[in-house]
Amino acid sequence: MEKLVSHQLVDYLVRRDVKNVFGLCGHTVIAMLDALKDSELNFVSVRHEQLAAHAADGYARVTNKASVVLCHLGPGLTNAMTGVANASLDSVPMVVIAGDVPSFYYGKHPHQEVNMHCDGSQYDLYKPIVKRAWRIDKPELFPEILDKAFRLAESGRPGPVLISVPMDMFSRSIDTVHFERTFHDSSFTAKPTLSKETATEIAKMLIEAERPLIHAGGQLIYTHASKALTELVEFLDIPVTRTLMGQGAIPDNHPLHVGMTGFWGLDYVNKTSSEADVILGVGTRFAEADSSSWYKGVTFNIPGSKLIQIDLEPEEIGRNYPVTIGAVADPKLALEAILEAAKEIKPEGIDRPALRAEIAKNKEAFRASNVEISNDNRFPMTPQRILKDVREVFPEDGIIATDVGWNKNGMGQQFEITIPGTILHPGGLATMGFGPAAILGAKLAAPDKKVITLVGDGGFGTNPSVIATAVEQNIPVVWVVMNNGAFGTIAGLTASHYEHSFGTIFKRKDGSSYNPEWSVVAQGYGIKSKKITSADEFKTVLKEALDSNEPYLIDVPMENIPVPTDGIWNINDIYTPKDNVVEGKLMYGEAYKSKHVSTK
Missing domain, CATH: 3.40.50.970 (Thiamin diphosphate (ThDP)-binding fold, Pyr/PP domains)
Structure with missing residues (x-):
């Protein structure tokens, strides 16, 4: 026929x-x-x-x-x-x-x-x-x-x-x-795992290491490896760092989770990863932002640290760092095999109470340093206050799509995600406009979950017609526009190196500030919306938006505060070279000294 x-x-x-x-x-x-x-x-x-x-x-x-x-x-x-x-x-x-x-x-x-x-x-x-x-x-x-x-x-x-x-x-x-x-034709394709010999060799290295570390990437989310990762780190009491895309692979509040590495990583997180003697990198490409532009000794100290790298893609093995062991395998299956081998080698497991106490102490220190600004009542709101209020109102199993700027980098650094797959970051290309559209697909895929995006006004402004699709398809999502009247991250970067903000702030030719009234634009599309007028108002409006079960936009005036960072990014050294940096590489060891060397 x-x-x-x-x-x-x-x-x-x-x-x-x-x-x-x-x-x-x-x-x-x-x-x-x-x-x-x-x-x-x-x-x-x-x-x-x-x-x-x-x-x-x-x-x-x-x-x-x-x-x-x-x-x-x-x-x-x-x-x-x-x-x-x-x-x-x-x-x-x-x-x-x-x-x-x-x-x-x-x-x-x-x-x-x-x-x-x-x-x-x-x-x-x-x-x-x-x-x-x-x-x-x-x-x-x-x-x-x-x-x-x-x-x-x-x-x-x-x-x-x-x-x-x-x-x-x-x-x-x-x-x-x-x-x-x-x-x-079957649509199922079996994924590779580790041989028993390789799993045993890796388990032995982790057990014998003085300062082992597991570095988790985004593939752990895709392969549902979170349970296997958690069981392995708890059995051997191994600290875990993660990439931006690996957020949620292990709960951010887990006692062995240290934090996100790299440029937006905190000092303690980068110090932990740089001082490890054995690192098991799983499902990560060791990309620039996560690796502090690969400066030796800042986030990673490879060689020096021995690297075991497991990835689904053969081309990624050893791409950015030399490996002691490289293996092509599904992260979930690989971690399960390593755990099985570890239980055979050391049935009693390993207990490091001092390590857990140290991680807890450093996490608490950061939280304490953030309390004042996270509770600050000033208006426009601080981004830290926005994140705090969202976490207090938004359900733990809800899905959040970020975009570019504070809503991605700050979220990765200090917004606790406890369930894998509930945070969607645009990591590799870091595309403005990802979040507002990605939530449409996310909500269609999980209609029983609350779904929101945190997005800058620059990112949302790239294509607000996402609202039309939400209306036509009856997709009840919430856009939280973190409105600082600028391409905030680039405005901060430009100001820090060139002491101006040309081309990064939204304004008219006469110098006066300008931005569309996004709440009014949203109403023109036929959805509910509100522009926040005080810090205390935001949390109530967000709850109202989530409960409405229909498309809703919240315009939140926000102060342009840079995301706190202790890491190093080669971009900064290119624009304002430091004395011990040549052609993007550190001339000397002790990379952290470069942050304190006077600029030329």
């Missing part, structure tokens, strides 16, 4: 248990819209393709399954690119299905074709940011490519893939026999 490819594609997505397709219309995909119209799938229509990618990103992070984006060719594909790249750098599985020019018009300048260097090659645009890019040249190949695409997106280090579909292929009729293979 013959059937249109577009309708067979929709049937395929339904069989894969896809619930939502995120996208925007265009003439190349209207055949797909026709097939979607009466299907079981929910088409989440947005007003800009970047929003579709971010919403799909949020959906995939909550479901741990590949989400689906549908977009038009040319500007549709380029608009979506930033959101897809954000998903790629944060290892989020996604299948992008993009309409393309008719296959018989390649190179003839059909409407919106991108062909400056090669005909029929729009999929080349995505090659640097996806795991694989396919073009459908024969409709009969579609089923095989679909199976490959979903498997690749969800396997190894997860990430987006692209299928570019010439518009005429959607409208071809082919025999349903070609899709029969998809009924037999």
Whole structure:
């Protein structure tokens, strides 16, 4: 029996248990819209393709399954690119299905074709940011490519893939026999674990170390490794540091959790990781912000410390630091194997009460140093007060998407997350505008959870049309706009090095401050909103917004206070070089001295 490819594609997505397709219309995909119209799938229509990618990103992070984006060719594909790249750098599985020019018009300048260097090659645009890019040249190949695409997106280090579909292929009729293979192809792919010998070797190194450390990355969230991590660290009493993306891998209030490392890490956290003699790095790429620009002795002291690195992606092993042991494995399975080996080697486990007391003392010292500003009643509000009030009102199992600035870096540093998967950060690409759209997908994936974003006014201003989608789809999320009238982080960075804020503060030509009234804009979209007028008002309004069970925007005037940091970032040394820094590297040991050396 013959059937249109577009309708067979929709049937395929339904069989894969896809619930939502995120996208925007265009003439190349209207055949797909026709097939979607009466299907079981929910088409989440947005007003800009970047929003579709971010919403799909949020959906995939909550479901741990590949989400689906549908977009038009040319500007549709380029608009979506930033959101897809954000998903790629944060290892989020996604299948992008993009309409393309008719296959018989390649190179003839059909409407919106991108062909400056090669005909029929729009999929080349995505090659640097996806795991694989396919073009459908024969409709009969579609089923095989679909199976490959979903498997690749969800396997190894997860990430987006692209299928570019010439518009005429959607409208071809082919025999349903070609899709029969998809009924037999399992969607499950077993992940690798450690051999018993390797697990035993790693366990032995951790047991014999004087100052062992486990450094947890974002892959632990995706692979549901939190239980395995917690059991291992408690059995051997090993301290845990984490990356920004690893937040929630172990509860932030766990007695063996030290904190986030790197530029936004605190002195004690970086000191703990730099003084470890054996480090087990699991599911992390040791990226720049988490590693203080790789300056030796600041966050990590490798070599010096022996590094064991476990990752799903072979290319990440030893990328930034030499390893003593490198292993390609699923973090959950690997940690379970190491724990099993550790119990055989040392059945009684290890008890380090002094270590736990030291961690508790340092955490309490930081909390105490933050109490005054977190309770400060001044207005505009301090970001610390906003975070405190949110934590007191927002349910522990609710989902928060951050964006860029205080809401990401400050949250990673001092906002306690106790349940894995309840904080969604844009880490790798750090894209402004991620949070406001990601919560749409997150709420669709977890309709029974409260879902909010904390976002700067700069980030929210990139594309406020997220509100329209929330209204159309009846998605009850809350946007908390932390409004400091600036691109705050960059304003602080510019001021610290150049003593001005040119290009970073929102103002008119005459120098007067300017910002849209976001609460009024929100009302124009037809949702409830409120602009906060005092610090004491915020918590009450947030509770009202959460209880309303409908889209709600809160505009919160906020003071532009820099995120406290004890770490080192090469950017600072580039702009204001220190005496012992040359070409981004420390000339001497004792890297912390560089923070106290007079600038040139």
